Amino acid sequence: MSELQTATVPGDSAYQYASPLFIAWQLNSECNLNCLHCCEEAGTSFPDQLNKDQMLNICRQFAEAEIPYVALSGGEPLLCPHFWDVCGFLRSRGIDVKIETNGEMIDPATAVRLARLKLRSVQISLDGASQKAHEALRERGDWRKVINACKLLRAQEGVNTEIVFVPTSFNIHEVGAAIDLAASLNAHGFYTGKLMRIGRAARNWEKLCPTDKQYQDFFEVLDKKKEQYKGRMKVYCYPYDVIEELRYRLTTPSASLLVLPNGKVKLIGPLPFICGDLRVMSLAEVWEKYKQSWRDPRVLEFGRSVVAQPALVAKANDWIEL
Numbered sequence: 001m002s003e004l005q006t007a008t009v010p011g012d013s014a015y016q017y018a019s020p021l022f023i024a025w026q027l028n029s030e031c032n033l034n035c036l037h038c039c040e041e042a043g044t045s046f047p048d049q050l051n052k053d054q055m056l057n058i059c060r061q062f063a064e065a066e067i068p069y070v071a072l073s074g075g076e077p078l079l080c081p082h083f084w085d086v087c088g089f090l091r092s093r094g095i096d097v098k099i100e101t102n103g104e105m106i107d108p109a110t111a112v113r114l115a116r117l118k119l120r121s122v123q124i125s126l127d128g129a130s131q132k133a134h135e136a137l138r139e140r141g142d143w144r145k146v147i148n149a150c151k152l153l154r155a156q157e158g159v160n161t162e163i164v165f166v167p168t169s170f171n172i173h174e175v176g177a178a179i180d181l182a183a184s185l186n187a188h189g190f191y192t193g194k195l196m197r198i199g200r201a202a203r204n205w206e207k208l209c210p211t212d213k214q215y216q217d218f219f220e221v222l223d224k225k226k227e228q229y230k231g232r233m234k235v236y237c238y239p240y241d242v243i244e245e246l247r248y249r250l251t252t253p254s255a256s257l258l259v260l261p262n263g264k265v266k267l268i269g270p271l272p273f274i275c276g277d278l279r280v281m282s283l284a285e286v287w288e289k290y291k292q293s294w295r296d297p298r299v300l301e302f303g304r305s306v307v308a309q310p311a312l313v314a315k316a317n318d319w320i321e322l
């Protein structure tokens with residue numbers, strides 16, 4: 001899940017590193033679903049989406065810079081025509097890869113192909129213990145296909161399946177049952193964290209945002225389930241909401257980059273700033289620009305305004321080129 005799982009360890013500052021420790025790469029924007037909470041507002045392709053050569057050129061630079069870990073997301077990454085080329089290239093160079101998918105395209109052959117890649121993990125979005133809650137939130141989604149995808153991956157040797165659950169008023173009450181379901185599917189981990197007010201989630205905020213009481217109950221259930229599954233399945237809740245993380249990042253930028261489907265690089269999910277373009281700049285140039293951009297008065301001023309008025313995070317997808 002973009003920000004929830006992608007954040008590097010607090011304390012890692014970009015300024016300590018000659019190249020990023022982690023890349024979150026949205027391979028495409030195309031998606032088969034229309035999730036009410038989608039932070040990326042995924043649906044249709046970008047007109048200037050990267051082609052295969054451009055993607056592989058970026059992969060080569062990741063390898064040369066010895067980037068240890070890349071997460072491939074979207075849109076729905078399994079709909080990207082170059083997904084397998086990108087994944088295969090990165091793995092052939094020893095880079096750890098996680099994929100973030102809605103799971104609906106995982107049939108038996110895809111499960112075998114994914115297993116052969118020896119990925120760090122396959123992260124599957126499951127937003128309900130019940131079909132009703134999951135499909136209410138994930139429009140056009142098919143809960144049964146997601147469950148089946150988990151079973152197909154379970155049947156493969158060495159696939160590390162992680163379930164991601166995003167709490168909203170539609171499904172937050174099902175978190176305990178969703179954790180039990182993940183365990184019954186032999187998931188290696190269950191990951192969650194607060195809903196981010198970005199993209200379609202911002203537009204549907206009144207409808208989706210859980211109440212304080214609902215969040216309180218949610219965290220209590222998580223604490224109990226963490227204990228219950230200790231040693232069997234990791235139950236993890238990203239402790240910061242998007243605003244808390246932003247406040248921290250304004251002084252300590254993470255050692256990571258967020259690459260969009262057209263090769264542009266965003267400073268961080270909740271801010272609208274674009275700090276580079278991998279179609280025309282090298283990774284090294286983008287990395288330097290990223291570090292400088294966190295000291296740019298426009299970024300600091302807008303970032304502080306977002307922290308003071310969290311509703312401004314709704315502007316995160318109205319990009320501003322630095």
Ligand SMILES: C[S@@+](CC[C@H](N)C(=O)[O-])C[C@H]1O[C@@H](n2cnc3c(N)ncnc32)[C@H](O)[C@@H]1O
Nearest residue numbers: 001002037038039075076101102125195196201
């Ligand atoms: C944008 S999706 C793209 C990958 C894939 N199509 C999927 O549905 O998992 C990546 C992750 O972000 C999560 N996500 C989407 N919108 C979110 C939001 N507003 N707050 C928190 N997580 C969100 C999804 O649940 C998913 O785990």
